[in-house]
Amino acid sequence: MPEAPPEDRLAGIDPAFITDFRASDDPDDAQRWSTWRSVEPLCRGPEPRPEWVVTSQAALDTELGILKTGKEADAFLLERAVPGSDAVGESVVLVAKRYRSSDHRTFHRAATYTEGRSVKRSRDERALKRNSTWGRQVAAGEWAISEWDALKRCWLLGLPVPYPVQIDGTELLMEWITVETDHGTDTAPRLAQTRPEPRLLASYFEQLREALAAMVADGLVHGDLSPYNVLAAGERLVIIDLPQVVDLVGNVNGMDFLLRDCTNMCTWFRARGLEVDEHALFGDLLAHAF
Structure with missing residues (x-):
């Protein structure tokens, strides 16, 4: 006697006991x-x-x-x-x-x-x-x-x-660093894409200074820091893209990289109206290194 089709075999069964089965070893493409x-x-x-x-x-x-x-x-x-x-x-x-x-x-x-x-x-x-x-x-x-x-x-x-x-x-x-927008959750923008008002701009710079100081105190330099390698996640900054991090002392270019990082960031903040100086920042950071 031929086997009844699936729909006939399921007739009269409470739907709560029916599941859509898929083999657990068969993920989609x-x-x-x-x-x-x-x-x-x-x-x-x-x-x-x-x-x-x-x-x-x-x-x-x-x-x-x-x-x-x-x-x-x-x-x-x-x-x-x-x-x-x-x-x-x-x-x-x-x-x-x-x-x-x-x-x-x-x-x-x-x-x-x-x-x-x-x-x-x-x-x-x-x-x-x-x-x-x-x-x-x-x-x-x-x-x-x-x-x-x-x-x-x-x-x-x-x-x-x-x-x-x-x-x-x-x-x-x-x-994944995100922000909430009118359209839902989205990737936090890069700092270079933002136009923060003066209070937030000053807060961003202080956050950056504290982060760089902590890195330098531990002997680290980002090495390729720019407004494109920092995310603005609402009120806070998040530093990304760290494969090229160098040792401040172990790398002969460590000091040069640190000054370049300071220059890149201070140039951006100055262009947004905040009076900062890369050499002052550089000196402040070095004070945390030794």
């Missing part, structure tokens, strides 16, 4: 299972972790689209969520920053930033010096690791940076 559990513990963000970090093995990572393209990496929005749940700790949107590898051509700046850094394997160090295909892959990984280490260090210092969620190869997942 734009999805993958969360990689949180597949990376080593040291590749996960520092503790105590924010309550919004999703650690469930049942979570899916869903691509939401590109956020920004850059010279060394592209940033995407990625939702990590347990299907059907929007509870805290089970659903969050993250930034996935992915560094380009073997076909990348813009790592020529690396030498000045990596002065004083060490590469774990001599084979990798030789490949980097030859700029071979493998060397460019190693370079991409080194930039990702450098930003990961810098974000962790700055976060633990209490600095205004995105929380680093995890690193997996050349992919770095981090907190």
Whole structure:
């Protein structure tokens, strides 16, 4: 006797007991299972972790689209969520920053930033010096690791940076810095895109000065700071793009990078009407270094 069609077999059953079943090993094309559990513990963000970090093995990572393209990496929005749940700790949107590898051509700046850094394997160090295909892959990984280490260090210092969620190869997942608008939640604008009123402008500069002072006190220099590498998240500033962070003393260019960071930022603030001086800021920061 032929088997009855599904709709006939379900007839008379309470709808509350009927589910739309999908195999748990079959995510959609734009999805993958969360990689949180597949990376080593040291590749996960520092503790105590924010309550919004999703650690469930049942979570899916869903691509939401590109956020920004850059010279060394592209940033995407990625939702990590347990299907059907929007509870805290089970659903969050993250930034996935992915560094380009073997076909990348813009790592020529690396030498000045990596002065004083060490590469774990001599084979990798030789490949980097030859700029071979493998060397460019190693370079991409080194930039990702450098930003990961810098974000962790700055976060633990209490600095205004995105929380680093995890690193997996050349992919770095981090907190999505947002603002609320009339249209809902959106990415916080870069400082360069804002026109803050005088009170907020002065507050922004003081926040920046305090953050740079804390970095310098710990021997760190951003190295590529500009109004395009700072987000204006409402009343607060958040510093981003940290792969090129250098050691103030260990890198022979450390002082030059610090002065350049001061110049870039003071130039922007002056253009908005705040009377600040890069040399005064530089001197103030150095007072925290020694």
